[in-house]
Amino acid sequence: MTMTLLERCITIAMVVLGTMMTRFIPFLLFPSGRPVPPYVQYLGKVLPAAALGLLVIYSLKDVDLLSDSHGMPELISVTLVAGLHIWRRNMLLSIAAGTIAYMLLVQLVF
Numbered sequence: 001m002t003m004t005l006l007e008r009c010i011t012i013a014m015v016v017l018g019t020m021m022t023r024f025i026p027f028l029l030f031p032s033g034r035p036v037p038p039y040v041q042y043l044g045k046v047l048p049a050a051a052l053g054l055l056v057i058y059s060l061k062d063v064d065l066l067s068d069s070h071g072m073p074e075l076i077s078v079t080l081v082a083g084l085h086i087w088r089r090n091m092l093l094s095i096a097a098g099t100i101a102y103m104l105l106v107q108l109v110f
Contacts, residue, residue, distance in 0.1 A: 073105035 063071040081098035
């Protein structure tokens, strides 16, 4: 099924509108002269850790400890990410190294 030109234009317009709304609404709701509400400050403190925890759980939920590799690539990669992050405090380095290590372990070792 293909989209007509009108449907394509409407889709692009809706994507642009949605993107612009997510960019502009926070500045309209919380102008620079007003203090940020306490619940927004609280969310700003807890959501990054909650999102990271969710990603870790999602990434490790299908690890089968009874399989051939016994979850070793995942364990090694998670340990590498945690160690690098504690040592260097560089999120990009930690994520990149963990991803590369996992891919190499899965493709070449296990």
